[in-house]
Amino acid sequence: MVEFAAALLAIAAAFVVFAIVALYRVYAGPTIHDRVIAVNVMGTNTVIAIALVAAAFEEAAFLDVALVYALLNFLLSIAFSKFNVEHGGVL
Amino acid sequence: MTPLEWGIVLLAVLGAFFGGVAAIGIVRMPDIYTRTHAASKSDTLGAVLAIAAVAFALNTDLSTAKSVFLLVFMFITNPTAAHAIARAAEDQGIEPWTTDEEGEK
Numbered sequence: 499m500v501e502f503a504a505a506l507l508a509i510a511a512a513f514v515v516f517a518i519v520a521l522y523r524v525y526a527g528p529t530i531h532d533r534v535i536a537v538n539v540m541g542t543n544t545v546i547a548i549a550l551v552a553a554a555f556e557e558a559a560f561l562d563v564a565l566v567y568a569l570l571n572f573l574l575s576i577a578f579s580k581f582n583v584e585h586g587g588v589l
Numbered sequence: 590m591t592p593l594e595w596g597i598v599l600l601a602v603l604g605a606f607f608g609g610v611a612a613i614g615i616v617r618m619p620d621i622y623t624r625t626h627a628a629s630k631s632d633t634l635g636a637v638l639a640i641a642a643v644a645f646a647l648n649t650d651l652s653t654a655k656s657v658f659l660l661v662f663m664f665i666t667n668p669t670a671a672h673a674i675a676r677a678a679e680d681q682g683i684e685p686w687t688t689d690e691e692g693e694k
Contacts, residue, residue, distance in 0.1 A: 502594045506646065509601045509639070516605075516612035523615050523624070531621045531678040538670050539615055539628045542663070543608060546639045549659065550601065553643040558652035561643075565659055568666070575670035579677035 503554040510550035517543040534578045541571030597642045604639030607631050620686035621678045629671035636663045 520543070523536035545568045552560035590598075614627025637660055644656035 502590050502598070505598045506601060506642075509598075509605050512605045513608055513639070516608045519612040520615045529621060529678065529683060531674050531681075531683070532624060535621065535624055535628050535671065535674050536615055538667075538674070539611055539632055542632050542636055542667060543612075545659075545663070546604065546608065546636055549640055549643045549656065552652075553597075553646035556647065558647060558649065558655070561647075561652055561655045561659065565655065565662070568659060568662055572666040572670055576673050579670075579673040583677045583680045 506550050506554035510547040510554065513543045513547045513550070517547075530582060531579075534575060534582075538571065538575045541567065541574070545571065593645070597645050600642035600645070601639050604635045604637075604642065607635030607638065609635075611635060621683060622675055622685050625671045625675040629668040633664060633667045636660075636667065 517540040520536045520539045524533050524540070527533045527536060545564050548560055548564040548567060552558065552564065608631075611627050611632035614631060615624055618624045618627055640656055640660040640663065644653050644660065647653055647656060
Protein backbone atom coordinates (compact mmCIF):
# COMPACT_ATOMS: atom_id res chain seq x y z
CA MET A 499 0.00 0.00 0.00
CA VAL A 500 2.85 2.36 0.82
CA GLU A 501 4.67 1.52 -2.42
CA PHE A 502 1.48 2.13 -4.40
CA ALA A 503 0.99 5.60 -2.89
CA ALA A 504 4.68 6.38 -3.45
CA ALA A 505 4.41 5.37 -7.13
CA LEU A 506 1.36 7.61 -7.65
CA LEU A 507 3.15 10.51 -5.92
CA ALA A 508 6.22 9.99 -8.14
CA ILE A 509 4.03 10.18 -11.26
CA ALA A 510 2.39 13.36 -9.90
CA ALA A 511 5.90 14.78 -9.44
CA ALA A 512 6.67 13.90 -13.08
CA PHE A 513 3.63 15.91 -14.19
CA VAL A 514 4.82 18.87 -12.10
CA VAL A 515 8.23 18.63 -13.84
CA PHE A 516 6.49 18.67 -17.26
CA ALA A 517 4.57 21.79 -16.19
CA ILE A 518 7.88 23.45 -15.31
CA VAL A 519 9.26 22.44 -18.74
CA ALA A 520 6.25 24.10 -20.40
CA LEU A 521 7.00 27.24 -18.35
CA TYR A 522 9.95 27.83 -20.70
CA ARG A 523 7.46 28.54 -23.51
CA VAL A 524 5.63 31.07 -21.30
CA TYR A 525 8.96 32.84 -20.83
CA ALA A 526 10.23 32.59 -24.42
CA GLY A 527 7.11 32.33 -26.63
CA PRO A 528 7.24 34.95 -29.38
CA THR A 529 3.48 35.68 -29.45
CA ILE A 530 0.84 35.95 -26.72
CA HIS A 531 -0.85 32.80 -28.10
CA ASP A 532 2.26 30.70 -27.45
CA ARG A 533 2.16 31.85 -23.85
CA VAL A 534 -1.56 31.13 -23.46
CA ILE A 535 -1.26 27.61 -24.91
CA ALA A 536 1.69 26.88 -22.60
CA VAL A 537 -0.30 28.13 -19.58
CA ASN A 538 -3.16 25.85 -20.70
CA VAL A 539 -0.81 22.83 -20.73
CA MET A 540 0.55 23.80 -17.31
CA GLY A 541 -3.01 24.00 -15.95
CA THR A 542 -3.88 20.58 -17.37
CA ASN A 543 -0.77 19.06 -15.77
CA THR A 544 -1.69 20.70 -12.45
CA VAL A 545 -5.18 19.14 -12.59
CA ILE A 546 -3.66 15.70 -13.22
CA ALA A 547 -1.16 16.17 -10.37
CA ILE A 548 -3.97 17.13 -7.95
CA ALA A 549 -6.03 14.09 -9.03
CA LEU A 550 -3.04 11.75 -8.57
CA VAL A 551 -2.35 13.20 -5.11
CA ALA A 552 -6.02 12.59 -4.28
CA ALA A 553 -5.59 8.94 -5.29
CA ALA A 554 -2.31 8.57 -3.38
CA PHE A 555 -3.66 9.97 -0.09
CA GLU A 556 -7.18 8.49 -0.68
CA GLU A 557 -8.49 11.97 -0.04
CA ALA A 558 -11.61 12.25 -2.24
CA ALA A 559 -12.12 15.92 -1.36
CA PHE A 560 -9.06 16.84 -3.45
CA LEU A 561 -11.00 15.77 -6.56
CA ASP A 562 -13.33 18.75 -6.06
CA VAL A 563 -10.29 21.02 -6.11
CA ALA A 564 -9.16 19.37 -9.37
CA LEU A 565 -12.62 19.85 -10.92
CA VAL A 566 -12.73 23.55 -10.03
CA TYR A 567 -9.18 23.98 -11.31
CA ALA A 568 -10.13 22.35 -14.63
CA LEU A 569 -13.14 24.67 -14.99
CA LEU A 570 -11.03 27.78 -14.27
CA ASN A 571 -8.32 26.58 -16.69
CA PHE A 572 -10.83 26.20 -19.52
CA LEU A 573 -12.41 29.59 -18.76
CA LEU A 574 -8.96 31.24 -18.72
CA SER A 575 -8.03 29.91 -22.16
CA ILE A 576 -11.36 30.86 -23.75
CA ALA A 577 -11.38 34.32 -22.13
CA PHE A 578 -7.79 35.05 -23.18
CA SER A 579 -8.31 34.01 -26.80
CA LYS A 580 -11.54 36.01 -27.07
CA PHE A 581 -9.94 39.01 -25.38
CA ASN A 582 -7.01 38.93 -27.81
CA VAL A 583 -9.21 38.95 -30.92
CA GLU A 584 -11.79 41.52 -29.88
CA HIS A 585 -9.36 43.77 -27.98
CA GLY A 586 -11.40 44.05 -24.81
CA GLY A 587 -14.74 42.96 -26.28
CA VAL A 588 -15.14 40.26 -23.65
CA LEU A 589 -15.19 42.81 -20.84
CA MET B 590 1.27 -4.65 -4.78
CA THR B 591 -1.83 -6.37 -6.17
CA PRO B 592 -2.39 -6.84 -9.95
CA LEU B 593 -5.02 -4.06 -9.90
CA GLU B 594 -2.48 -1.66 -8.40
CA TRP B 595 0.08 -2.62 -11.05
CA GLY B 596 -2.52 -1.88 -13.72
CA ILE B 597 -3.30 1.50 -12.17
CA VAL B 598 0.40 2.41 -12.05
CA LEU B 599 0.81 1.27 -15.68
CA LEU B 600 -2.07 3.56 -16.78
CA ALA B 601 -0.60 6.49 -14.87
CA VAL B 602 2.89 5.88 -16.33
CA LEU B 603 1.40 5.85 -19.85
CA GLY B 604 -0.34 9.14 -19.02
CA ALA B 605 2.95 10.59 -17.80
CA PHE B 606 4.61 9.50 -21.08
CA PHE B 607 2.05 11.40 -23.15
CA GLY B 608 2.27 14.37 -20.80
CA GLY B 609 6.03 14.42 -21.36
CA VAL B 610 5.53 14.25 -25.15
CA ALA B 611 3.18 17.25 -24.87
CA ALA B 612 5.72 19.23 -22.82
CA ILE B 613 8.51 18.46 -25.32
CA GLY B 614 6.19 19.44 -28.18
CA ILE B 615 5.32 22.74 -26.51
CA VAL B 616 9.01 23.60 -26.13
CA ARG B 617 10.43 22.22 -29.40
CA MET B 618 7.76 22.83 -32.08
CA PRO B 619 8.43 25.74 -34.47
CA ASP B 620 5.24 27.85 -34.37
CA ILE B 621 1.91 28.35 -32.60
CA TYR B 622 -0.13 25.98 -34.78
CA THR B 623 2.20 23.00 -34.35
CA ARG B 624 2.41 23.72 -30.62
CA THR B 625 -1.40 23.66 -30.46
CA HIS B 626 -1.25 20.20 -32.05
CA ALA B 627 0.97 18.93 -29.21
CA ALA B 628 -1.13 20.61 -26.53
CA SER B 629 -4.52 19.43 -27.79
CA LYS B 630 -3.89 15.81 -28.74
CA SER B 631 -0.97 14.52 -26.70
CA ASP B 632 -1.84 16.31 -23.49
CA THR B 633 -5.51 15.27 -23.70
CA LEU B 634 -4.57 11.59 -24.05
CA GLY B 635 -2.14 11.88 -21.13
CA ALA B 636 -4.83 13.52 -18.98
CA VAL B 637 -7.43 10.87 -19.86
CA LEU B 638 -5.04 7.97 -19.07
CA ALA B 639 -3.89 9.49 -15.75
CA ILE B 640 -7.43 10.35 -14.58
CA ALA B 641 -8.61 6.85 -15.59
CA ALA B 642 -5.91 5.55 -13.23
CA VAL B 643 -7.31 7.81 -10.49
CA ALA B 644 -10.84 6.53 -11.20
CA PHE B 645 -9.66 2.93 -10.67
CA ALA B 646 -7.58 3.80 -7.59
CA LEU B 647 -10.38 5.55 -5.67
CA ASN B 648 -12.81 2.74 -4.90
CA THR B 649 -15.81 4.59 -3.47
CA ASP B 650 -18.77 5.20 -5.78
CA LEU B 651 -18.88 8.98 -5.46
CA SER B 652 -15.20 9.64 -6.05
CA THR B 653 -15.11 7.25 -9.04
CA ALA B 654 -18.08 9.14 -10.52
CA LYS B 655 -16.27 12.45 -9.90
CA SER B 656 -13.13 11.12 -11.60
CA VAL B 657 -15.11 9.97 -14.63
CA PHE B 658 -16.80 13.38 -14.79
CA LEU B 659 -13.40 15.08 -14.62
CA LEU B 660 -12.14 12.74 -17.39
CA VAL B 661 -15.06 13.55 -19.71
CA PHE B 662 -14.70 17.25 -18.94
CA MET B 663 -10.98 17.28 -19.79
CA PHE B 664 -11.64 15.23 -22.93
CA ILE B 665 -14.09 17.87 -24.22
CA THR B 666 -12.60 21.16 -23.00
CA ASN B 667 -8.88 20.65 -23.64
CA PRO B 668 -9.08 20.42 -27.46
CA THR B 669 -11.75 23.16 -27.45
CA ALA B 670 -9.44 25.57 -25.63
CA ALA B 671 -6.52 24.74 -27.95
CA HIS B 672 -8.79 25.28 -30.97
CA ALA B 673 -9.96 28.64 -29.62
CA ILE B 674 -6.37 29.79 -29.11
CA ALA B 675 -5.34 28.64 -32.61
CA ARG B 676 -8.33 30.46 -34.10
CA ALA B 677 -7.43 33.63 -32.21
CA ALA B 678 -3.90 33.38 -33.63
CA GLU B 679 -5.32 32.90 -37.13
CA ASP B 680 -7.62 35.93 -36.71
CA GLN B 681 -4.61 38.04 -35.83
CA GLY B 682 -2.92 37.06 -39.09
CA ILE B 683 -0.05 34.95 -37.74
CA GLU B 684 1.43 33.03 -40.69
CA PRO B 685 1.87 29.24 -40.35
CA TRP B 686 5.45 27.96 -40.35
CA THR B 687 6.48 26.44 -43.69
CA THR B 688 9.60 25.16 -45.43
CA ASP B 689 10.59 26.39 -48.88
CA GLU B 690 11.06 24.07 -51.84
CA GLU B 691 14.62 23.05 -50.96
CA GLY B 692 13.37 21.86 -47.58
CA GLU B 693 15.30 24.55 -45.73
CA LYS B 694 13.59 26.88 -43.32
